[in-house]
Amino acid sequence: MDRDAPQEAKLTYAKYKKSMLYSLLLLLFLSAVLSIVYLMTSSNISREREMRQYAELGNMQASLLTELNIVGTDLAYYAHSELAVSTLEDKDPKAKRYLTSLMFQIGNLYKHYDQIRLLDDRGDEVIRIDQLRDNSLQLVPDEALQNKADRYYFRELAGLKPEEIYASPFDLNVEHGEVEQPLKPTIRFATPIYSMAGDFIGAGVINYKGKDLLQIIDDLNVHEGDRVYLLNHKGFYLKGDQPDKEWRFMFPEREQLGFDSDYPTAWRRMQQSELGKVVTDDGEYYFSRFKLAPHSLFNIVNRESAYLVMFVPESTIEAAQQNLTNSALIAFLLVSPMFIFLAYKLAGAQVEQQRLFSQLTFDARHDALTGLYNRSAIIEYLGKSISRSRRQKAQLAVSFIDVNDLKKTNDLHGHEAGDDLLKGVASVINMSIRDGDFAARIGGDEFLIVFVDCDGSCASEIMERIQAAYGVMGLGKTGKEWSLSFGCTQLLHETDDVDSIIERADSLMYEHKTGQKNQLLP
Ligand SMILES: Nc1nc2c(ncn2[C@@H]2O[C@H](COP(=O)(O)OP(=O)(O)OP(=O)(O)O)[C@@H](O)[C@H]2O)c(=O)[nH]1
Structure with a gap:
């Protein structure tokens, strides 16, 4: 009896089964390839973000230091000039006029100074140029000049060598024992002036408008959502994300809050290196510790460390990750129908080959007319x-x-x-x-x-x-x-x-x- 007749139903089932199997294998392959690409891209994204953040941090820090270098240069330029010596030592009125004009030029060229001053060896102001609210400069008349001998920056000068510059801590201006309102962030730079004989004859002092320094940070923070902090060496905010929390160390009567108490984990890690990244559940903190003072070329004393911190919130990191996940998903959805079609065609070709082979085998052993064996x-x-x-x-x-x-x-x-x-x-x-x-x-x-x-x-x-x-x-x-x-x-x-x-x-x-x-x- 004939038991070799090709069974169409069996072949269709085989084709369906093979299609499923090949589809599964191809989709597994696709998933594996996409997973590898996903993981590599994901680590590239976080590496690129890290490099970008460090570059921005470095750029910000360099811009701050460049700004302070200009102050150092300006101060040294007029205070260490012969005009200054002649003015102080020889009381030469002509030299004083020229020096005043030079100090005006400096103040006009670089509008970031509240005060540009020349003090004599007793702390009396000899020349004082103030910047007014409208940014114009005003030469303070002789009768309004004051004695600053009791100010800390003048006292600090006593121990300084020639050409050294004292940089004060970055804090708020205090007038008559009260923090000046509106707040006036200030850094004072002072340098002693010595006569040819080596005697201390006076000092040059520049009050730098710290607000402009903080503005640089805002200008350079180009990423929406990223927060940038400038902290002093104790972790207090000089620039934070809530104005209310800034400069707390200037107000002893208020709670002494700072970055160190807000983010203790990040703060602890920041004590361990000068440059680094702290990953927390909230996001990534990139930080750099540096001296908030002009370049060492100026023989700066009392350099105070500051921390520049950039915070990338977890939502930003997740958004980048989500973009990648979406792309991978779209790629999978676009490519998988192609793979399923390929699997279907492959299975079809194989089953057809199988059918032809069994037909040939059948024909080789059977009589075409009766269907009996031959x-x-x-x-x-x-x-x-x-x-x-x-x-x-x-x-x-x-x-x-x-x-x-x-x-x-x-x-x-x-x-x-x-x-x-x-x-x-x-x-x-x-x-x-x-x-x-x-x-x-x-x-x-x-x-x-x-x-x-x-x-x-x-x-x-x-x-x-x-x-x-x-x-x-x-x-x-x-x-x-x-x-x-x-x-x-x-x-x-x-x-x-x-x-x-x-x-x-x-x-x-x-x-x-x-x-x-x-x-x-x-
Ligand atoms: N219709 C048909 N005829 C066939 C087929 N194969 C062979 N024949 C014919 O069958 C005939 C066989 O002739 P014979 O051997 O004389 O057989 P017979 O006519 O049945 O005579 P006896 O066997 O003596 O009864 C031949 O004329 C063949 O051409 C076929 O597949 N179909």
Whole structure:
């Protein structure tokens, strides 16, 4: 019986299964590639952010120091000039006029000074230029000049070597013991002036407007959402995100709050290095500790450390991460249909190849007209069956069938009618033999059946039934009984091979056909 027919449903299922498997594998591959790209890009993003923040921090710090360097240069320029010495030592009015004009020029060129002064060795102001609220400069008249001998910056000068500059702490201006309102952040720079003989003869003093320094920080902070702090060495805000918390060290009556109490973890880590990054749950703090004073070229004393801190909130970091996640997701959604299509095509091609191969295998072993096996298939099967029956000492029978009057039918009723005879035989055989039996069309009108576990008489009985059913089939289809001739024989265990058993069955069929015998046992 035919058990090799390709099953379309089975192939469709196989195609579906393979498509699923390949899709899964390709999508896994895609996910792995995207994950690797995601991780690499993510670490690049955080590295780039880190580099950018450090660069901005460095840029801010450099800008602050450049600003202070200008103050140092200006102070040294007029205070260490011969005009200053002549004014103080020789009381030369001409030199004083020239020096005043020079100090005006300095004040005009660089509008960040509240006061530019020359003091004598007793602390008396000799020349004083004030910047007014409208930024214009005013030379303070002689009668309004004051003595500053008791001020800390004048006292500090006593211990300074020539050319050294004293930089005061960055704090608020105090007038008559009260913090001046509105707040006036100030850094005072003072330098001693010595005569040619080396005697202390006076000092140059510049009050620098600290507000302008803080403005630089705001101007350079280009990232929306990022916060920048300037802290003094004790952690107090010189510039914070809440004006109320700034300059607390100037107001002892208020709670002494600072960055150190607001962000103790970050503050602790900031004590350990000059430059670094602290990662917290709220975001990343990038910090730099540096001296808030002009360059060391100016022999600065009393350099005070300050901290410049940039804070990148977690929301900014997450937004960048979210962008990346979205891009990865979009890439996955765009590419995965392509991969699924590819998987479907691949599976389709494979299953089609499989189908063609089974079709070829089927065709190579089957007769196209009847669907029964062909000659080479039954010869192979018979050979194996003889060996097995011999081993198991089992019975085996063969029937040779020849369709009667095929030529006549062809000639009289056409080839299609002849084909019907052949298909009829196959159909009757298929209905009559058992699962283990094997039937084939081995020639034009010749058929062979191998009956397993069956002897000659058993085969003859089945053939009688087949013959009878075939006759009835012919009657039903054409009104005339169809007939066939057959010869049955059983395996002779000692002597038979494939050819001999077929030959014997053929001869018996021939005898049957010629009417000499009906069914004979060997
Ligand atoms: N319709 C049809 N005819 C075929 C096919 N294969 C072979 N034949 C024809 O079958 C005929 C067989 O002729 P014969 O061997 O004389 O057989 P028969 O006509 O049945 O005569 P007997 O066997 O003596 O009854 C030939 O004319 C073949 O051309 C086929 O596939 N279809």
